Amino acid sequence: MSLNSPTGFFSTKITDALNWARKFSIFQYPFVTACCGMEYMSTAASHYDVDRFGAGFPRFSPRQSDVLFVVGTINHKMAPVLKSVYDQMCEPKWVVAFGVCTCTGGFYDNYSTVQGIDTIIPVDIYIPGCPPRPENVLDGLMKLQDKIQKGEQSRTLYDPNAKTGRPAELQKYTITQHIKNIES
Amino acid sequence: MTPLEKVQEKFGKDIVETHAFRGDETAVIRPASLLAVAKFLKDTPELDFNYLMDLTAVDYLFFAGGRIQKEFRFEVVCHFYSIKHNHRLRLKVQVDDREAPDGRKHPEVDSLTSLWASADWYEREVWDMYGIRFKGHPNLKRILMYEEFVGHALRKDYPFDKRQPLIGPQN
Numbered sequence: 001m002s003l004n005s006p007t008g009f010f011s012t013k014i015t016d017a018l019n020w021a022r023k024f025s026i027f028q029y030p031f032v033t034a035c036c037g038m039e040y041m042s043t044a045a046s047h048y049d050v051d052r053f054g055a056g057f058p059r060f061s062p063r064q065s066d067v068l069f070v071v072g073t074i075n076h077k078m079a080p081v082l083k084s085v086y087d088q089m090c091e092p093k094w095v096v097a098f099g100v101c102t103c104t105g106g107f108y109d110n111y112s113t114v115q116g117i118d119t120i121i122p123v124d125i126y127i128p129g130c131p132p133r134p135e136n137v138l139d140g141l142m143k144l145q146d147k148i149q150k151g152e153q154s155r156t157l158y159d160p161n162a163k164t165g166r167p168a169e170l171q172k173y174t175i176t177q178h179i180k181n182i183e184s
Numbered sequence: 185m186t187p188l189e190k191v192q193e194k195f196g197k198d199i200v201e202t203h204a205f206r207g208d209e210t211a212v213i214r215p216a217s218l219l220a221v222a223k224f225l226k227d228t229p230e231l232d233f234n235y236l237m238d239l240t241a242v243d244y245l246f247f248a249g250g251r252i253q254k255e256f257r258f259e260v261v262c263h264f265y266s267i268k269h270n271h272r273l274r275l276k277v278q279v280d281d282r283e284a285p286d287g288r289k290h291p292e293v294d295s296l297t298s299l300w301a302s303a304d305w306y307e308r309e310v311w312d313m314y315g316i317r318f319k320g321h322p323n324l325k326r327i328l329m330y331e332e333f334v335g336h337a338l339r340k341d342y343p344f345d346k347r348q349p350l351i352g353p354q355n
Contacts, residue, residue: 076330076347076348076349076350076352077328077329077330077350079349079350079351079352080350080351083351109345110344111337111342111344111346111347111348112328112329112337114349114352115347119349119352119353120351120352160353
């Protein structure tokens with residue numbers, strides 16, 4: 001596809017054009033629960049400026065947004081709320097796990113914390129870090145754009161036994177496992 | 185005369201032990217005398233402890249890796265402060281875990297809500313996390329965890345890898 005075509009028009013598949021439009025008009029829903037929110041704000045503000053990627057317009061209604069940014073620790077009391085927010089979003093929709101707490105639970109391996117939001121909703125992009133640097137977030141955003149352009153969406157949840165639905169780097173290393181390793 | 189000395193003078197027989205370090209004073213008292221001591225702290229003009237700064241608990245099960253055995257399991261710790269006199273006092277109440285003669289299952293101490301309104305949420309948190317009941321509390325229900333949660337998460341015998349999710353995979 002070239003905009004400099006000598007004939008003055010170009011041809012493409014309709015889905016490619018749609019996906020191209022979608023990836024540069026990301027309407028995000030920031031589900032901000034914890035300290036990662038500060039880093040999210042600095043990414044969104046003018047210095048790093050997510051608007052360069054067409055993602056500068058957060059919607060605070062899930063019904064008007066197509067990317068769910070889960071920013072910060074999700075605990076078991078909050079989990080049903082997150083699920084219902086996700087369920088209210090219209091297709092096509094994508095989910096970004098922002099920060100290591102949303103990816104795996106992070107160092108909160110305890111009674112209250114969800115051990116990765118991919119146990120509840122399917123996650124497309126994992127941005128680990130505590131908190132991730134804005135450059136890291138922008139990298140994740142561009143990877144999400146690639147995914148949108150290809151028309152891909154994650155549909156699988158994390159299964160700890162089958163070890164599916166989560167990158168190998170983020171497979172959970174639990175305290176229980178750690179203690180077993182020390183004892184053996 | 186420091187606040188601790190005043191309390192010792194009045195409630196000598198109810199005090200198990202005292203401790204003071206660089207002006208931070210602590211009195212360990214028997215649970216039956218908690219309400220009387222607290223009322224004395226609040227209503228005596230020279231003491232005037234009008235501010236309950238903190239109320240929490242300690243679980244001494246497996247204390248020091250099980251090397252130290254205490255005859256009681258829990259300790260409820262209250263921090264008092266007087267805005268007028270700028271002095272502080274810490275009260276520790278020993279709470280036994282053994283089943284009471286009336287058959288109740290949870291350890292119980294008197295509630296301080298009748299004296300300090302701020303005790304309300306502190307005591308709900310202690311109930312939520314340690315399972316200590318407060319007699320006379322107007323609304324003793326969980327404050328942080330959800331109602332479906334079984335057990336009390338900060339008790340030392342609560343398994344650290346036990347999960348009780350509302351949705352999502354069970355362990």
